[in-house]
Amino acid sequence: xxxxxxxxxxxxxxxxxxxxxMIFGTGDVTGNLTAVNSGWRTFRPVIDGGKCVRCLLxxxxxxxGVIGKEEKDLTVDYDYCKGCGICAHECPRAAIxxxxxxx
Amino acid sequence: MAIDYKNLSDRELIYGQKxxxxxGATIAVRLALKILGERTFVCLPACCVSATTNVYPETSFFxxxxxxxxxxxxxxxxxxxxxxxxxxxxxxxxxGVAGDGGTADIGLQxxxxxxxxxxxxxYLCYDNxxxxxxxxxxxxxxxxxxxxxxxxxxxxxxxxxxxxxxxFDIIAAHRVPYCATASTSYPRDFMEKIAKAKNIxxxxxxxxxxxxxxxxxxxxxxxxxxxxxxxxxxxxxxxEYENGEVKLNLHPPKFKPVEFYLKGQHRFRHLTEEDxxxxxxxxxxxxxxxxxxxxx
Numbered sequence: 001x002x003x004x005x006x007x008x009x010x011x012x013x014x015x016x017x018x019x020x021x022m023i024f025g026t027g028d029v030t031g032n033l034t035a036v037n038s039g040w041r042t043f044r045p046v047i048d049g050g051k052c053v054r055c056l057l058x059x060x061x062x063x064x065g066v067i068g069k070e071e072k073d074l075t076v077d078y079d080y081c082k083g084c085g086i087c088a089h090e091c092p093r094a095a096i097x098x099x100x101x102x103x
Numbered sequence: 104m105a106i107d108y109k110n111l112s113d114r115e116l117i118y119g120q121k122x123x124x125x126x127g128a129t130i131a132v133r134l135a136l137k138i139l140g141e142r143t144f145v146c147l148p149a150c151c152v153s154a155t156t157n158v159y160p161e162t163s164f165f166x167x168x169x170x171x172x173x174x175x176x177x178x179x180x181x182x183x184x185x186x187x188x189x190x191x192x193x194x195x196x197x198x199g200v201a202g203d204g205g206t207a208d209i210g211l212q213x214x215x216x217x218x219x220x221x222x223x224x225x226y227l228c229y230d231n232x233x234x235x236x237x238x239x240x241x242x243x244x245x246x247x248x249x250x251x252x253x254x255x256x257x258x259x260x261x262x263x264x265x266x267x268x269x270x271f272d273i274i275a276a277h278r279v280p281y282c283a284t285a286s287t288s289y290p291r292d293f294m295e296k297i298a299k300a301k302n303i304x305x306x307x308x309x310x311x312x313x314x315x316x317x318x319x320x321x322x323x324x325x326x327x328x329x330x331x332x333x334x335x336x337x338x339x340x341x342x343e344y345e346n347g348e349v350k351l352n353l354h355p356p357k358f359k360p361v362e363f364y365l366k367g368q369h370r371f372r373h374l375t376e377e378d379x380x381x382x383x384x385x386x387x388x389x390x391x392x393x394x395x396x397x398x399x
Contacts, residue, residue: 005113007165015160031165033119040124056108060290061327063122063129065115084124084316085324 005070006077009033037064041083043098049073051095058087058096106294111137120163122155125323127313127330128229129155130287132200135227138297141166143196144183148176148210150202151236152229176201177213180224188223196301197224203244204234206310207268214308218277221305225297228270228308231315239318243268246338247385248378250370251318261373266385270310275344280305282344286312288330292341292352312339320369332364337386340393349396361386 013034016022047058052074059067059074064082068075088096116136122129128151136143145168147153153170156163171179180199187195201210206228214226233251234240241251245263250256254263274282281303285293293311300307314330316323333339337358343350361382365371374382 006115007118013160030162030167031118032160032162034161035119037119037121060108060134061130063124063126063133063326064120065118065133068113069109070113080119082124084326085322086125086326089324090327 005068006066006080007031007033009036009079036079037082038079041081041101043083043085043100044078045076045081045083045085045087045096046099047074047076048095048097051093053093053095055092057090057092061086061090106138106291106298112140116141116143116165117156117163118165119161120152120156121158121161122151123315123317123323125316125326126151126155127287127315127326128152128202128231130290130326131227131229131293131311131313134287134290134294135198135200135297136166138294139196139198139225139301142194143198144168144187146171146176146179146183146197146199148201148205149173149236150200150205151231152200152202154236173205174209174213176205176210177215177217177226180226181217181220181222184222184224199224199226201226201228202234202236202242203228203230203232203270204242207243207270211273214274215277218274218279218306218308221279223304223306225300225307225309228310229313230270230310231313231318232267233315233318235315235318244270246382248371248374248382250373256373261378262370269389271342271344274308274310275349277306278347279308280345281307282310283308284310284312284340284342286330286334286339286341287314288327288334289341289353296343318370320372321367325367329364329368332359335359336361336364337390338364338382340390342393349393351393351397358386 059069066077066081085098088098117133143166147170176199183197230244233242233245239251241254244267246267248262250262256262271284281300283296314326335355341352361379
């Protein structure tokens with residue numbers, strides 16, 4: 001369930017091999033994601049499309065902006081969701097449940 | 104300007120940053136960039152946002168950003184505004200994002216200069232009420248009674264002993280074109296203020312309260328709940344200063360008891376009933392001052 005409009009992991013990125021390749025500063029481009037945040041999570045939010053009325057409160061309150069609203073049902077980018085649970089806590093219709101991750 | 108969530112862009116201009124789960128500061132920056140758009144140049148001093156977005160080799164801002172020295176946000180912004188003007192860039196927004204320490208303590212002199220010169224920038228101060236990035240040290244924005252590592256609890260010590268600085272009044276006293284307070288729990292109000300500030304020329308300042316689960320000591324999912332309780336109990340207010348007049352955006356008809364806000368937080372758990380009374384008295388004094396300003 002990967003949302004199409006969200007930025008994604010830059011899989012082509014390689015760390016500089018030598019001192020000559022290194023750039024000055026913290027990064028050479030804006031928006032270069034080299035690691036996912038999904039490992040931070042203990043619980044994952046699951047949206048029940050049947051209960052959701054698209055009030056978009058979860059979308060606006062999400063600190064990481066992982067909830068996508070382009071498709072018919074709201075989507076979650078599980079690569080960058082940290083599982084904080086704000087969306088489930090604030091949902092007025094209780095349409096989001098936090099499900100424990102299983103390894 | 105009315106904000107409709109449906110019409111806002113789904114594109115994220117800050118993404119994949121390494122801030123704590125449930126971070127209020129990230130909500131503030133994300134919503135601000137939603138309104139300001141991609142022609143924004145961001146300036147950050149040492150703060151939570153700069154430390155979590157620029158972790159080598161990762162850069163989580165999808166707009167140009169510069170990380171500057173701790174006291175230099177105001178002066179760097181003034182330079183960026185001058186450069187934009189010299190190059191004839193009319194459609195850009197120069198945005199400064201700093202924490203409460205970098206604004207009220209360390210960056211205050213540069214910010215005061217910026218407001219006096221009326222440089223064409225927006226300054227966003229997200230207030231998590233301590234130096235959270237370095238591990239919860241007190242700042243001049245820490246509320247009375249709060250525990251931090253430098254205002255400890257135990258023996259005769261009962262947390263922070265001083266009343267917080269009122270940054271809104273300080274900046275309004277510079278007679279800037281626009282100055283406002285906001286809260287991450289009231290996103291529509293905040294985004295309307297950002298949209299209003301975008302269309303004004305000159306120094307614009309927005310002070311947003313951003314609850315911090317790590318420093319305040321509450322579960323990550325309650326960030327929005329505590330921000331809302333702060334406003335409902337009168338410990339934070341949503342106001343605007345424009346054309347020499349102070350306007351209140353939300354006046355709770357009756358304040359909620361402060362216990363609701365204070366009890367769940369680790370930093371206030373040592374407070375007793377008498378301390379709640381002290382906090383309520385401070386709140387009433389603050390509101391009396393505010394109401395005087397609104398009437399006159």
